[in-house]
Amino acid sequence: MRKHQAGGDSIVPKIKRNERIAVLARVLPGHPWQIFTLRHFSELFQASKATVCEDIAMIGEAFRTFHLGDLESVAGAGGGVRFLPKPCPPDSAAFIRDLCDTLSEPDRILAGGYIYRNDILYHPQSIRRIGEILASLFSGERPDFVITVETKGTPVAIMTAFYLGCPVVVARRDSSVTEGPLVSINYVTASSGRIQTMSLSKRAVTKGKRALIVDDFMKGGGTARGMQELLKEFHVETVGTGVVIATREPAEKMVSGYTSLLILDQVDEQNGKIMLSPADRFLDKV
């Protein structure tokens, strides 16, 4: 194995284009939206900035050809290059249809008409794909952070935020002692009609930012509405609401303008049937 040291002397062998491309194509997509300076790579490879630019152009072309995202040059003092996830990730529709089939397996039905879905919601690769798709639907809104309420929505929120290049903030249903001063609100879940409490650490959110709400499931929309109300207390604008599954009924949710990947019509416990379908946007694509 050849030894390489950034900033090494003339004994360091020249890094070939193929190698530079392999490294760039590995590093940049690992940090969506993060700007890397040309100088960083120029020093790493001991190559001119013009050479690195050519490498980047080639990679961008390959990524676009295979629908793997894009590389964007950013001009100016803080400029450089960054990876932008694909606005419409490859095979999204096929993935969502597969997900729908998997979640519709009859043996997922639990007492009370719930669907067992933790194997999906806690599998890194399935939530990576879900997060990538949710991020692609909302990246145009340029949220500053993703918010969810504990607990099942957290992994999806994390992966969505990964592809948006932003942090996650988690509202709590109980007030945890380890988060410092909290802002709490009461809200009503549309499904149960019960009054619940939701809290957010004062340190977690800054006034004037833009938030994307992400959750795994929506029935009446009371929880999402609660998050909106909580964010208002912080003078934060909600720029969108994305969920993995929303129920068809009630058609009127307590929030408007939400986006769901899957629509749940009914869980027929008696006949062991889950009636779940992909959202319209995933139906007419190959």
Add this chain to the structure above:
Amino acid sequence: MRKHQAGGDSIVPKIKRNERIAVLARVLPGHPWQIFTLRHFSELFQASKATVCEDIAMIGEAFRTFHLGDLESVAGAGGGVRFLPKPCPPDSAAFIRDLCDTLSEPDRILAGGYIYRNDILYHPQSIRRIGEILASLFSGERPDFVITVETKGTPVAIMTAFYLGCPVVVARRDSSVTEGPLVSINYVTASSGRIQTMSLSKRAVTKGKRALIVDDFMKGGGTARGMQELLKEFHVETVGTGVVIATREPAEKMVSGYTSLLILDQVDEQNGKIMLSPADRFLDKV
């Protein structure tokens, strides 16, 4: 932009080596440990398997040179190629030392001597790095899944599992109705001496598997011990325990053989000082 279709006809332009390398170096590290057949890429690129093998060898060489992981050929019927994360990710020690500095900022001290750390534990890039490092420390144990207990350990567990190529299972402190039949145990937290309950869905775990316990914080080790006990009920072996921060005292934890990235000596509320240090393994490296 050139159009590419896998399985296209002779009008499809030839995919050049640079482009194949960019695509392979992007796709393989996005799926650690997952085997891709040579045929898959051979068809995607309309190139011979020998050509794809050459591409892979070049990428592997570049990844090794820059400490970015490895590509491994897997022989046999289910064979192909897969990405293995680096046993010692680049700049781990520097990252852990930075993390230590960040978490030691005096304004993180909360009433009761707690440290505010949600901004780290819910930031995709910081937990990605933490997960990569934890995975590298335990990949030799080949766990079948990662287990954590809700809620703060979940994001780190997810990212650790991403780099181990395995799923996550989350034990609950309350018994959620949406997970089906549960196995519950009582356990005692070493710090408070209180009896608590921890539950795991019967569907989540299969007998005979190997588990890695991951959590964000360990004081007495009672929670980790509880997870071990719970796993015994499922006839699952615990192959390791990894945490982000462990307290120096008590030195005798209720679990043996845990690994911690950071060691907390003391939070001095009165003088606004957090005494936190990287674990020994991260101290003597550059």
